Amino acid sequence: MDTFIATLPIIVLVWSMTKERPWPAHIALPLTALFIGFLQLFYFQGRAPELAANTIAGLLSVLTPLSIVAGAILLNSILVRSGSQEKLRHYLESVSSNKVAQLMIIGWALTFMLEGASGFGTPAAIAAPILVGLGFPALRVALLTLVMNTIPVSFGAVGTPTWFGFEALNLSEETLLEVSSLTAFIHFVAGFFIPLLALKFVVGWRDIRANAVFIFISVLSCTVPYLLLAQVNYEFPALIGGVIGLSLSIAFAKFGVGLKRVNYTSTNLKKESSLENIVVGLSPFIIMIVILVITRVQQLGVKPLLNNTEVWFQLFDIEVSKALIVSWNDILGTTISWSYKTLYVPALIPFIVTIVLLIPFLKVSFFELRHAVSETGERIKHPAIALVGALIMINFMMQGGESSPMFIIANNLADATGENWLYVASLLGALGSFFSGSATVSNLTFGGIQYGIAEQAQLSVPLVLSLQSVGAAMGNMVCINNIIAVSAILGINNQEGKMIKQTIKPMLVFALVAGILSQIMP
Incomplete structure (x- = not known):
């Protein structure tokens, strides 16, 4: 009965968002959160003060994803109004007018690099508007970016899901590197399938087959260095793999290697590839990438400054650190x-900083800036409500420690599968990402459970943890927070249920690949 009651809210949520006349996320998620709160109070004997505290924490936690989304929307609006995005479109068309090449360069390689540098939903926030600016349909672009942005995620934000996500397990350096190696290998193999399934959302199989050589060159340009580096390091595989992959993808596309020949529709190619278009079109993203690398790479010394927790001042129970980290401990x-983390969450830095630097360079008028801000406010209203519902729902599902609905579901999955756990271990990681919106949080939440299951069933601990890490990454495809965020950025309304229906298919293919590989890996 406990398992049924714990699972019931998930069933209700999925049904409400995927039925014939689906509820929009800003209605379905708050109602589901209310339903779980009712179950916590009257079935799981949840304490009212904790429910109230989780509600407050959920309301406040929305600042993180919402500020990122708002920053991305504001930047994109300014780039459109200033003409920068149009110039970028001209430049990318000058690299190659082949649509598959454009999708791989932006949707795959650029996303791969940005995930390695930052994470936090930044890749889709940057790449998706560029692709829409190139003329691709918004809904199809959203699906493509959600699926593409999975393989680099285990090593996103300079390896945070791996080195921080499993920190509580006190793994030895040798074990952590083994987890890194196995994780990268599973992603490497999945790289032969997942980008193809992502492309299918936008182009047909005929185009994919005609450009298959370039597609695999672009994929391997990222995943080969990614795999090799993961044998000795768990911080830089995605970042370095993305930098190499993006450079090689542009170079090969420029010379048409592996691409079906497409005639340019423009009558003035020289103008489209002019230095002005290259500089103006790429400058916002070059600035952002430089800022992200400077602020994310530990060795450069800026990251510790942005994460400094030394208290600056305190107001009642709320503390503000010298790095402007606002904290409320022991709520109620x-x-x-x-x-x-005001300075570390990728909202103020890099989005707002980039906007400030670009205003004089792009000659953005006060009128254009005011309208961009107004448009941003309008577009985040419904996503804000949906995200509040999602985050409160997550907190309620995790309330109660080992007696929480989330842990009841996880433990029953383990009991039901026994020694066959390897086949489905990745799905638990995906479940964590589905709810939390973060591969790091999924690893933090379920890493201990996976570790315990591995020991009880006498399975390889590094292998089980690598499946958890892979699952947490592939869960980004169906993650509610990510779907809401990319929909808000692209102006897609009330399509969340439809998107989950579409992205769950490649996620299950990913899980199948991981399950099969788990049987042949040490």
């Missing part, structure tokens, strides 16, 4: 806490 006398 519980153990529940909340914090917002």
Whole structure:
């Protein structure tokens, strides 16, 4: 009965968002959160103060994804109004007018690099508007970017899901590197399938077959260095793989290697590839990438400054650190806490900083800036409500520790599968990402469960943890937060259920690949 009651809200949520006349996320998620709160209070004997504290934490936690989305929408609006995005479109068309090449360069290689540098939903926030600016349909682009942005995720944000996600397990350096190696290998093999399934959302199989050589060159340009580096390091595989992959993808596309020949529709190619278009079109993204690398790479010394937790001042129970980290510990006398890293969450840095630097360069008028801000406010209203519902729902599902609905589901999955756990271990990681919106949080939440299952069933601990890491990454395809965020950025309304129906298919293919590989890996 406990398992049924714990699973019931998930069933209700999926049904409400995928039925014939689906509820929009800003209605379905808050109602589901209310339903789980009711179950916590009257079935799981959840304490009212903790429910109240989790509600407050959920309301405040929305600042993180919402500020990222708002920053991305504002930047994109300014780029459109200033003409920068149009110039970028001209430049990319000058590299190759082949649509598959454009999708691989932006949707795959650029996304791969940005995930390695930052994570936090930044890749889709940057890449998706570029592709829409190139003329691709918004809904199809959203599906493509959700599926593409999975393989680099285990090593996203300079390896955070791996080195921080499993930190509580106190793994040895040798074990962590083994987890890194196995994780990268599974992603490497999945790289032969997942990008193809992502492309299918936008172009047909005929185009994919005609450009298959370039597609695999672009994929391998990222995944080969990614795999090799993961044998000795778990911070830079995605970042370095993305840099190499993006450079090679542009170079090969420029010379048409492996691409079906497509005639340019423009009558003035020289104008389209002019230095002005290259500089103006790429400058926003070059600035952002430089800022992300400077602020994310530990060795450069800026990252510790942005994460400095030394208290600057305190107001009642709220603390503000010298790095402007706002924290509220022990909300309402519980153990529940909340914090917002003002300088590290990729909103103020890099989006707002980039906008400030670009205003004089792109000659953005006050009138254009005011309208961009107004448009941003309008577009984030419904996503804000949906995200609040999602985050409160997540907190309620995890309330109760080992007696929480989330842990009841996880433990029953383990009991039901026994020694066959390897086949479905990745799905638990995906479940964590589906709810939390973060591969890191999924690893933090379920890493201990996976570790315990591995020991009980006498399975390889590094292998089980690598499946958890892979699952947490592939869960980005169906993650509610990610779907809401990319929909808000692209102006897609009330399509969340339809998107989950579409992205769950490649996610299950990914899980199948991981399950099969788990049987032949050490």
